[in-house]
Amino acid sequence: MLTPRAEDFPRWYQDLIAKAKLADNGPVRGTMVIRPAGYAIWERMQAEMDARIKAAGAENAYFPLFIPESYLKREAEHVEGFSPELAVVTHGGGKQLAEPVVVRPTSETVIGEFMAKWVDSYRDLPLLLNQWANVVRWELRPRVFLRTSEFLWQEGHTAHATREDARAYARKILHEAYEDLMVNVLGIPVVVGLKTARERFAGATATYTCEGMMGDGKALQLGTSHELGQNFAKAFDISYSSAEGGREHAWTTSWGTSTRMLGGLIMAHGDDNGLRVPPRLAPIQAYVMVVKDGEGVGEAATKLCDALRDAGVRVALDDRTDTAFGRRAVDAELRGYPVRVEVGPRDLAAGNAVVVRRTDGSKAPTPVADVVGAVLAALDADQRALHDQALAFRQSRTTDVATLAEAIEAAATGWARVPWSAVGVAGEAEANGQGVTVRCLLRADGSVPDTEDEPDLVAILARAY
Amino acid sequence: MLTPRAEDFPRWYQDLIAKAKLADNGPVRGTMVIRPAGYAIWERMQAEMDARIKAAGAENAYFPLFIPESYLKREAEHVEGFSPELAVVTHGGGKQLAEPVVVRPTSETVIGEFMAKWVDSYRDLPLLLNQWANVVRWELRPRVFLRTSEFLWQEGHTAHATREDARAYARKILHEAYEDLMVNVLGIPVVVGLKTARERFAGATATYTCEGMMGDGKALQLGTSHELGQNFAKAFDISYSSAEGGREHAWTTSWGTSTRMLGGLIMAHGDDNGLRVPPRLAPIQAYVMVVKDGEGVGEAATKLCDALRDAGVRVALDDRTDTAFGRRAVDAELRGYPVRVEVGPRDLAAGNAVVVRRTDGSKAPTPVADVVGAVLAALDADQRALHDQALAFRQSRTTDVATLAEAIEAAATGWARVPWSAVGVAGEAEANGQGVTVRCLLRADGSVPDTEDEPDLVAILARAY
Known part of the structure; x- marks a missing residue:
């Protein structure tokens, strides 16, 4: 894909x-x-x-x-x-x-x-x-x-x-x-x-x-x-x-x-399967899919949509059973809907729908009566999960260094934190020449300085879009 | 003004x-x-x-x-x-x-x-x-x-x-x-x-x-x-x-x-005092004004704002008592807020605030506890009143006529309704030459025709912006 x-x-x-x-x-x-x-x-x-x-x-x-x-x-x-x-x-x-x-x-x-x-x-x-x-x-x-x-x-x-x-x-x-x-x-x-x-x-x-x-x-x-x-x-x-x-x-x-x-x-x-949209942002938070037609499937899916909407969830129904389910599921992954609720004849016969979370790809057969609660919990958890994954990634790709040369090297794969005093105006120009920019300056405690002349500032150097 | x-x-x-x-x-x-x-x-x-x-x-x-x-x-x-x-x-x-x-x-x-x-x-x-x-x-x-x-x-x-x-x-x-x-x-x-x-x-x-x-x-x-x-x-x-x-x-x-x-x-x-905004449209539906400072006046005004907001009314508070009340009231008229609620020391001492309706200019001293109900009723009534005034005006300025010449004459002060067959393409060009245009064509029952070739259509002629 x-x-x-x-x-x-x-x-x-x-x-x-x-x-x-x-x-x-x-x-x-x-x-x-x-x-x-x-x-x-x-x-x-x-x-x-x-x-x-x-x-x-x-x-x-x-x-x-x-x-x-x-x-x-x-x-x-x-x-x-x-x-x-x-x-x-x-x-x-x-x-x-x-x-x-x-x-x-x-x-x-x-x-x-x-x-x-x-x-x-x-x-x-x-x-x-x-x-x-x-x-x-x-x-x-x-x-x-x-x-x-x-x-x-x-x-x-x-x-x-x-x-x-x-x-x-x-x-x-x-x-x-x-x-x-x-x-x-x-x-x-x-x-x-x-x-x-x-x-x-x-x-x-x-x-x-x-x-x-x-x-x-x-x-x-x-x-x-x-x-x-x-x-x-x-x-x-x-x-x-x-x-x-x-x-x-x-x-x-x-x-x-x-x-x-x-x-x-x-x-x-985003990941290799497509977009991942945080639940609080997502225009569609729960995507209810009719897997294939069968006794009571359409009605059950519609009822779940209504119940989710009543619970304040932004919901969309996909009942296009003339298109292969696999293709629709791949498309839903691509678009990054936070939660899919798959309603099919076999699971429904057992009283279940399947709650699929985009963030970690987990699939949980869930009693129909528990779906709303499961979706709400997933939306809440995955808002945090996406943030925390991004934070962990940022931390893993950020390196504390002491010199400009080290900072430029670290910027090949992530961000460098380096004393601003080790960079300065001349060092900034040198970094720029190698495609690396000073993204911003911070105080040692992480707060935002008023001027670049404050003492003990940290510079973040990186390649940038 | x-x-x-x-x-x-x-x-x-x-x-x-x-x-x-x-x-x-x-x-x-x-x-x-x-x-x-x-x-x-x-x-x-x-x-x-x-x-x-x-x-x-x-x-x-x-x-x-x-x-x-x-x-x-x-x-x-x-x-x-x-x-x-x-x-x-x-x-x-x-x-x-x-x-x-x-x-x-x-x-x-x-x-x-x-x-x-x-x-x-x-x-x-x-x-x-x-x-x-x-x-x-x-x-x-x-x-x-x-x-x-x-x-x-x-x-x-x-x-x-x-x-x-x-x-x-x-x-x-x-x-x-x-x-x-x-x-x-x-x-x-x-x-x-x-x-x-x-x-x-x-x-x-x-x-x-x-x-x-x-x-x-x-x-x-x-x-x-x-x-x-x-x-x-x-x-x-x-x-x-x-x-x-x-x-x-x-x-x-x-x-x-x-x-x-x-x-x-x-x-x-709009009227000679300014804009009049229909309540359903108005960004500010109720404008609560502190007339002048005095015992409990500010608190009463704030409480009224809260009560109105809780009732679903879009509300703003004007407590700029360093500006003359008269000037602020004229400004509120100009801006067309549908309802003003005036809170002053004298009325408040009698347990009242004054509800002023922009549509008809009426001023009603109202017990503080009844203000929310009075505002809601005024917003509801004045949405209809503005529409009905505009409709009555349109009807009073619309004339049914039989010929193009009469239609052009009637368009000096309002709209003319004339058989489209009495105008036609040549008549339309003639009217245009005198600053009058065919605004639209209607069927006799007021519904919208598919083409101008349908029989028995009525043309609305008027001067236009």
Whole structure:
């Protein structure tokens, strides 16, 4: 079926996406089509993320896709970072445009323009906005979900009266929305840290990141939160009258997560049989299958669906007995439904259905009356199991080393933890030359530093997507 | 405050959008910024629409923003209809593109391409897809929500084995998703009918429409559903092996509703004090206001919020007593919250809070213990009241006439109902020349005809947005 992961991990990834019908390549280079099976998972990610963002006090809004080219030029680092990736519209309504417009690669500039209009007094702060949107960054080496010329994301943008308040909010989103979702819903034990100056978002004063380890030991950046200092506030004149009567520039933040999380999900949990979706995330948690037609089988399967639904389980019925059961079971494995409930004439005659867990492949004949309880227990246990497997894998592939040379060597198969003082700016450039990047910096106790100049920081070095 | 509607309706509309902070004009001509107060209403429309679309069996997916120019050219009427409105990307990643790409004005072409890949056998049909996305149609005379160069919408695209199945599905969405949402959630008593050939979607064989009457007597098209015949199936080779073994082209449909519904909502229900949002739609149904500080006032307001939330009411608390109450009350009127609950020291001393209904402006001092019941009753009654007011208005502004000349005259202040046989293709062109359009065709019993050639059809003529 799939190319085994050990044989060719990138090929396995592409195979899985195609065979589980998650996505296709679009006709314009680097674009993608997200198919219903993939989009349903994205919708669940969106719902969980949106609830966390709203709980953190931000409100959703929508800003235009098209940004005047001149806006991007106002923040020097920002335009330098994004210029090579821009798509430019030169014609509209049959005519050449007086000023070309860019398709947003991110929205700090256009949102900055409107924040400046909406913020007048300290009473208007903090201003906490989020939008769900598509963005475009022209990709030379596209890969579905991981690097695509167009992707879907949420981008949060906030303005605050003080640096401290901005920093606290960037970190609140980082931990309470991003880390919490990734660890507790996606089941990916991300490491949360500070990016080095070299890896910082273009225009930021600090970038925080959530890094996950993929099944081949590489790292994937799953979400970032930025302190933008007063860079954009000065470029767009986002200012306010303070309580004391003066006029001050605001401090802004931005933060984003995208459809890249779908790629992370596949590579963190997938196995040689296909996707494995953590139960809390799964659009379909229990997949009830009629093995073959027989006395009372269809009715029993339907009743089990109803009972599971009543118990709060997201359930789907597969009664397509004109397709071979084996083929349907393989397809269910591919799609990664957490639990299958197989209802067939022989087991049913003995009063049983078979509960099959995707996480460990176990198959348990279960009295029909006990199926709901067994499914609930399996969903609960397998949410933890997937996380714990991923954590154990990360730990087994992470090596503590003392020197840059050792770190680069360790990054061939996993992550290296090395004193930042043993790397430094020069060492980082050297590592980059060999395809290894500093994923993030941590304090010795695992907490997130404010700057890379703090003493005794640990750097995580790895190859990355 | 607002320009009165009777004085200058378009100005009133713009005033309301600005003062209720629903939206702003974007920096690129014709684009818009949807502010949190407007976006929250859109999110509620989306949730209600999405549930109906899923109940009709369609699945969400996502297709690329960028479409190769060559795709649009494959269906002759389609490209002719959309060419004048296209935005064209000529540069990506710093280089001129080999083939320019258009920013999707709608997605029949790119989705047709993928339907052709995914459909092979009759077992693959019907294929029922929907996407939530932004689209771009360059507008010469933009107006926020009504005509913008970029707007947000859902676009459904389906493929069927037979014309009958395609027609039935286009009509199912029309009635069960669109009409139901508009009438029962938005409270707009739309007329549902068939578009004439002249008003048909570019590439369709039949276009069905939901038309609402706005507060100035004009019509607004709030949603359309199209039979596309085999036009796109032939252009993109969407074909299937039939049960009999032959190879047949599929029959496709498409259907869409957009942020234009926000404009319709404003113009159907708004009054000189601002927006009026029907309770089933409203993001905030009950707005609990602390009139001014005083013994137990804050606690009483908080308790009322909790009790309302427990009763399933979407509630917000306004305890900003540093802002004058009158100003806050005017703002609440502007934003159209269905019910205000005013909690002040004087009323509270008498055991009361004041329940204020936005629909009729009534203010009822109500014992605190009875507030939840009073709010629930008001929400229920005012959902119907807004619909019934709009229906009575539509009826009062609709005139039955016998000739084209009378119809054009009646369209100065409202809608005309006239025999289609008294208009015809030539009469339609004449009306268009005077700014009047045929909004739709109906059978005598009000049902939706299959073609404009059926006998005894009634035409609705009006000026329109």
